[in-house]
Amino acid sequence: MIDRRGVLRLAVGALIVPLAARAQPVQGRMPRVGLLVSETLAGQASRIDALRAGLAERGHVDGRSIAIEVRSAESDYDRLPRLAAQLVAAKVDVIVAFGIKALAAAARATSTIPIVIPATSSDLVALGFARSLARPGGNVTGSTTFGSEVMAERLEILKEVKPGAARVAVLVNPANAGTAPTFRQMEASARASNLAIRRFDVKSRTAFGDVLAACAKARMDGVILQDDTLFGEANAAELARLTSKHGLLGVGGKDFAEAGGVIGYGRLDADLYRRGANFVDRILNGVKPGDLPIEQASRFELVINATAARSLGLAVSPTILLRAERVID
Helix, strand or coil: CEECCCCCCECCCCCCCCHHHCCCCECCECCEEEEEECCCCCCCHHHHHHHHHHHHHCCCCECCCEEEEEEECCCCHHHHHHHHHHHHHCCCCEEEEECHHHHHHHHHHCCCCCEEEEEECCCCCCCCCCCCCCCCCCCEEEEECCHHHHHHHHHHHHHHHCCCCCEEEEEECCCCCCHHHHHHHHHHHHHHCCCEEEEEECCCHHHHHHHHHHHHHCCCCEEEECCCHHHCHHHHHHHHHHHHHCCCCEEECHHHHHCCCCEEEECCHHHHHHHHHHHHHHHHCCCCHHHCCCEEECCCEEEEEHHHHHHCCCCCCHHHHHHCCEEEC
16 A cells, blocks of 8 residues: 555634633533544544544543533434434533534534534535535534535546546435535536436435446446545445445545545545544534534545556556555555
């Protein structure tokens, strides 16, 4: 494995809170932080660990200076409203939403408790969660990567790796609020690249096999995975296995390539979740979420799994290999 670690630049700088001001009790009691997780705890373990590490760096240690309440829907999204209501009833001081579906549930459950989403590909302004990036104005803040741009780049990378590609499948989670606008923008990008794209809805992990079999039957030249937790770390290995089984060139997040898929392109989630602790820290120290600018990650990581590419008979050009932060061989 060749490791040329990418640099994550954030568009908005953060105010550094003095260490002496950190880990102070909220209204005379230990602060409580709620984690609302839409996917499985096992699949989100690295992100949870990164958030905890970031909190500890800022003086917030679970059980000593803060209490962390965790609620996971374990991929059953219908449970999210009930779990969000539980966190509200527990009177947590801030909710950290793991994914846009968790954010939507939390926002419906409360308009007063601050909500932080450390990483999302959705446009928080377009979806009504914030008035603007610079001044969100409500109870939601965090970081966004704008999924339409990420997905358009994945499409371009697929075309570079497989120049003869003409028909591309796009696997999306219809429960993601950003799916429709993102796919519309992808259609425009596809037309500019002379590609025909077709949307395939995937509602759960159990549908992966049937959907990818349908992609192969429709003679798709490649598959783009939406930037959604359903296609993230928890299910990356299964998606990599199935795309390989059906002889499909897949492009997903970096977890996908690490698990055996050909191409991974996306945000550095662990870094963003570690960084997300800064939002929590500042809120616990009295800053209103509406006054905390939503940050934008402007650099992403490209991972090429050369071994997986060769298994599909693909010769990845030296130009693309040089662009990659990591090449798995």
